[in-house]
Amino acid sequence: MGSFWGLRWVLNRILHLAPVALLATFFVFGMLYLVPGDPAVTLAGENATLQHIQEIRALYGLDRPVVIQYADWLNHVAHGNLSVSLLSGEPVAGEIAHRLPNTLLIVAGALGLSLLVGVPLSIAAALRPGSRFDHWSMAIASSGVSIPSFWLAMALVSVFALGFHWFPATGATSLSDGVGEALRHIALPAIALSANGIATIARQLRTAFAETLAAPYVRTLRAKGLSPAAILWKHCLKNVSVPLLTVIGLLANRLLGATIVIEIVFAIPGIGSMVVNAAINKDFPVVQGVVLVTVALVIAINLMVDGLCRLLDPRIARA
Amino acid sequence: MRLTEFQQAAITRRAMMTGALGALAATSLPGGALAAQKKGGVLRISYGFQPTSLDPTFGRQGGDFGFLYPVFETLVDWEPHSLQPKPGLAASWNFPEPKTLVMKLREDVVFHDGTPFDGAAAKFNLDRGLSDPKSTVKADLASVESVEASGKHEITFHLKRPNIALPGILSDRAGLMASPAAIQKFGDGFARNPIGTGPWAFVQWRDNELVSYRRNDYYRIKGLPYLDGVDFHIIADANTGLRSVVAGENDFVQSLSTGQKPVVDKAGLAYTFATSQAMFPLWLNYAKGPLADIRVRQALNHAIDRDAYNKATELGLNEVAWGVFPKAHWAYSAAVDKAYPYNPDKAKQLLAAAGFANGLDLTMTGPTDQRSTQRQEVVMEQLKAVGVRIKLTALSVNDSIKAFFYDKQHDMLLILWGGRADPSATYDALFSKASPFNASGVEADGFADALAASQAVPDLKQRAAALGKVAQIVSDNALMVPLVFDAQYNAYTKAVKGFESNLFGRMRLDTVSLES
């Protein structure tokens, strides 16, 4: 019975959110269309006469009304095809499939690092509420949210890649080429992105931990003689799991966006740098495709987080 | 590296053909001293552009040539240092009458797929360039009425009007020869499967990442190429590209900016720094507004301190531009040098005479990348000193080109002019009233006649003199504000030998070898 309702809930949410994804793509399409630039000029090349540009525009169907161009694209998507790039002629889906792993690797790395540093930090601070350690660690965490991540990236490259040669300054290699090399390449970008993540996790979790530690039943347990650390482990972790998951979801979404500029600094062939180039060059199908994939990812992450939260805390399901 | 099955089959076929051809292929190596170069190795290049297409007839930008030259050759080749035309796939040519050009083609050339290069193949390519809707060389071939395969290894051009510049034009994109069989087999896919006659055969293209090539064992010049293969790693940012060479991830980085010289020197890399015919001018739309007054245009030319501009943007290392061609070019005219020396007072006088004693407002556009921004800022500050206030609208490269040339929205544009293979074609493209690169749409008096005169005589010396007259008209009318010539600045590890730069500013790797 439980799993049936769970499935129903998932399907319900997907039905709810699919129009959101499509609406997002229509937004983007309309926006790009409004842009004064013209892909026909790019496609016609350096030497083009005005007449040639008109010919190109007709050839690629760029002179049709917006709605028709959008409907055409929708039609492609309905057949499981994200169309081809205006500029390179390559299938967008293939391009995205090729580049998405690079982006995801960085996001995963940043997320992992954020958890690795943020969670212990929040626990340590929550166990010493009001202490100097608490105040200072939270203050430093606050500054993490204020750092421009690409500036941190620049500084890291300058010191560690160019100065000490510990890490490569550019590019990415795929996991299949060797885990060690791949990790070396994403180390600096992930570190740069994690500053914000560590700060967010440390602060949110510290609040969550502190709140659970202040609950009445904890006082009872303390009166029984249990140390705060033991209480944390045995009893509070479950209560904190919901805020933790929520923060992870939030961070994952934020990182997907923040990774764009980082990819440019590190010359990483991910979907972030791809979408910036495409947007500047009015390559509609590519921008559409990336937005669709990103929105789908965000929705999927939110769904997972929501679902897991409901599993862990039935009270939410009833709310 | 894997060859496509098409290429593997081709090599077997060719193995049968070489026996017959071997006797003919007695071409000597260029510049005998290179005989000492080592064969082997794959050159890893950091290149700043993604190709727009590997189909030579459909490609759109100058950056493509780095990717095309390994695979394709032109009918007419060129001297690297002066750009004088010389035989390429065409062994010789002549104009029996002004509107007919006859070209005799080499007889020993074979495409990578084993099909022969002959008159029919050449005609196929030229017809495609003339009539395919996606062709970007139509404008270049505008003077051609039709092309005929007048012999097995001969083609004849029937022209609409006399055009002595045509051989020069065929040394550029319009003259690149692709395999008709492959085009017919792959159709649109040919753009990702280029087959030509060049020193290397295409292997793969991973978008915005890698384009790689491997040795063509049946290249017409025996002994070449030295390199087993070439891998282009696409790294858009020049700093990142240079770092990849310093870190040993690549062997060669092209198109550095002069500002990177300290890094190159510190890393102890080898380099070539040579001026090209590409030029940075301030393009002017002189059809309307204050720029329609010749005094204003002359004032702008006097207001710019080209040496200071050179120092600020190019560390003083590039060649200052007074006219359209650099000193090394065969069509260079010394007469227009120093026509407008730096003289801010004279500039102010001219502006006052034109009615702008209290200064003047102009609009300018250009690209948004940091290097372009730097150039714009230097120019704006220099013009501000004589009272010319500039309102800048920076756009993406393509948008700024469209806004200035097609929509005619701005007074000035600061963007690189890549140059053309033939000097008459250059002047035509820049200043003829019908040219897409003449934003104003009007011509200076006497320009058309002077230009026609430069296209009427075959002798290079006479042409140079005629072109000098065209240069004089352009300078007298102050039709643009030339700033500096772009230099081709490439850096590479000491293992790379034999690289030669050229006045085109394009990358040719024919003579490069790797000492390991």
Add this chain to the structure above:
Amino acid sequence: MRAISVDIAPRTDTVLRRIGRWLMSDWRAAAAVAYLGLLLLLSLSAPLIAPYSPTAQDINAMLEDPNAAHWLGTDDIGRDTLSRLIYGAPISLFASLLAVSVGLALGVPIGLCAGYLGGWVDAIISRVIETMMSFPGIVLAIGVTGALGIGLIHAMIAVGIVFAPEFARLTRAQTMLVRHELYVDAARSFGASPLRIMLRHILPNAFQPVLVQTTILLAIALLVEASLSFVGLGIQPPYPSWGSMLARAYANMDVAPAQMYPPGLAILLTALAFNALGEALRTAINRGSITEAGQT
């Protein structure tokens, strides 16, 4: 019998007075306000304080390290970094304020309507909000900037549009909390129009979290302006913004790495000040609200 006052919604000026008192007790808030005040002062008096014009070029002094003539060194065409930093302050502050203002102006009314009117209005607005929030914000900003044209003002309007959904969502949540309060019912039963209720009774109580969020988004706006300038979509040359100074420093990173620190630190400190202010505000308001609730 005691007359029941019609207007029994809590007033905003008591909150402001409390903020004043709190500033004097919380040193972080005081430091943040002091820094921002200093920045404002610098912004207004830039021509008096800066040693050079921000656009004056000296080709004999390009990419210099800090020295006596140029305390923070020079950029790649010889412009004084300190002067550009000072002149960049008002531009960066203005940019953040513009973005947040646009976000507030668009988001708060929409959130109010959605939260108060409910029904299909809420359903549609919520869908749109969800859509926009699942976007990678910077793509939206790039697209809108492209549509409006490159330039600082257009870029920050774009950022404001990206912020609006967040303000809307926050306002909507607060509105839904508040709309069932007694004083709202009372006002409605006295015949007040929805508009009057929203403005007079709900907004004053809904704005507190919005205020906190404002400071946080001011910090984010600063960072986003830097990012947009970095990819070439921000302020037009030759005017300095901290973001465009960073972009230039990145282009010259191999030759003069020190140039990336002045603008980067300026952005960091200012964002920090905004965030610290927001943090402190949130703490103060929470404490204040608890007292409020106790009194009702």
